[in-house]
Amino acid sequence: MMGMVPRFDTYEIMESAAHAELVGMKLSKIAADIGQEPFDVLLDLALTEPDLKLRVKCVVANDDIAGIRELLADSGCTLGLSDAGAHVGQLCDAPMPTDLLGTWVREYEALTLEAAIRKLSGVQADLFGFADRGYLKPGYAADVMVFDPATVAPGPARRVRDFPADTERLTADAPVGVRHVLVNGTPIQIDGVQLPDALAARPGQMVKPSPRS
Structure with a gap:
């Protein structure tokens, strides 16, 4: 735990072959139910x-809700994540957008829905110089996600083995509350159902910053 005091109230059972019924439950709740530590x-x-x-x-850091709320609400705060894939078997940051919308907008009310969407789209495009991304405008790439603000959430993380040498990684590819997804104008998910043929066609493309003046 990197010298930190374990916070068992944040512990959640993620995988258990012997106790599948406990997956998704908080350790503190299980302990309270049976009267043990x-x-x-x-x-x-x-x-x-x-x-x-x-x-x-479990949560090991960055769990100061008040502090995070203040940062997210600041117009100078942008969103980003990367550890260059160093901990793909222990961490899964892929659902950051749905976590922002579900946890920090709906649950904690750290920022408005409109502000969160802008931080996830236009702000990123402007910051990195993606000239035809980040906005719903004529001539721009139609990268669109249609979601239900009342239910959107990351969904469960799961472990897959598709890296070289049968190496495992975590993924979260079943978000809650996401209805439709378009990549470059191509629907890859409709009414919550992914379209295998569209996914196999890989409508996405490498995006590079535009030259800066």
């Missing part, structure tokens, strides 16, 4: 797993 429950659950392969997820 969270740490003891964590050890007991791990010991019942084949090869001790219990997986949990």
Whole structure:
């Protein structure tokens, strides 16, 4: 835990072959239900797993909600993420946009829906110099996501093995509340259902910054 005191109230069962019914539950809730300490429950659950392969997820940093709310509301704060793929088996930042919309807009009200959408679209295009992206305008690439503000959320993370040498990574490819997705004007998801043929055609393209004056 990098020298940090574990916050068991943030621990959530992520993968458990022996206790599938507990997946998605908070460790603190499980412990309270059976009258035990969270740490003891964590050890007991791990010991019942084949090869001790219990997986949990937890918050280890950046959990100052008030501080994050203040940052997100600042017009000088932009959004971004990358560790160059160094921790793909432990972290999954792919659902950052749906987490922003579901957690920080709807739940914590850190910023308005309009401000969040702008931070995810026009602000990014302007910052990185993508001349035909980030706005719904004639002549611009139609990269569009239609979602339900009342339900949008990241959805579950899952583990896949499609890297070289059978290396695993985390992905979150089943977001909640996302209705339609268009990439360069091509629908790749309609009414919440992904279109395999459209995905296989890979309508996306490498985007490079425009020359700056």
